[in-house]
Amino acid sequence: MQHDHGLTVTYQPHSARIHVLVVSGDLDHHTSSRLLAALDDVTFAPGDALVVDLSALTFCDSTGVSILVTAHQRAREAGARAALAGLAPDIAHVFKIMGLDRLLSFHDTTADAIAALG
Template identity: 45%
Template sequence: MSPLTITTRDAATGPVLEITGDLDHHTAPELRKAVERLTLAAGQRLVLDLARLNFCDSSGISALLSARSLATEQGAGMALAAVPANTARILRIVGLDQVFTIHDDVSAATAADSSDPSCRQTIV
C-alpha cells in the first residue's frame, strides 16, 4: 500500500492536482478535502494528474466523480491526465471514459484548446 500524496500547482487553465500513491477507501476522503479547498472560477479547468497513481478502487473512482461534480457546480471543467492503464480499463468498463475528459498528459490537459475532443486520449 502506497500512501496518498496530493500536490497542488497552478496552470494557466486552473489548478492541477498531482495524485501519487493509492486512491482507495482509506485515502479517497483526502482527495475530496483537497478539491473542496480549491476555489475554481467559472471557465477554469481542474486537472487531476494521475501519472503516479498506483491503485484506484471504487472509493477512488467515487472521489474522482465528486471532484468532477464540484468543478461543474463552480462552473469549471475537469480533466484527468496520464491515467494509468489499470485505472483507464476500469473507467472504460463502467462507461466513465464517456463522462471524464481524459488526456495523455498534463500538458495536453492544460492546453488552452484541450476541450477539443481530438485532444483526448482513447482508452483501449
C-alpha cells in the same frame, strides 16, 4: 525501504484559471479523504479548469473513482471544467468499463489536458 501505499495530493496551480492536482500512490477508501480535502481547498470560478494528474497513481478503488466523479461534478456546478491526465492503461480500462470515459475526459499528459481545456 517500506512503502505504506499512502497517498499524496499536491496542488500545483498552473495559472489563475487552471488548477492542477497531482495525485500519487493508492487512492482507496483509506486515503480518499486526502483527495477530498485537497478538492475542498480548490475554489472554482466559471471558466476555470481542473486537471487531476494521475500519472503517479498506483491503485484506485471504487471509492477513489467516486471521488474523481465528485471532482468533475463539483467543477461543473461551478461552471468550470475538469480533466484527468496520465491514467495508467489498466486503471483507464476500469474507468472505461464503468462508462466513465463518457463522463470524464482523459488525456495522456497534464500538458495535453491543459491544451484541451485552454
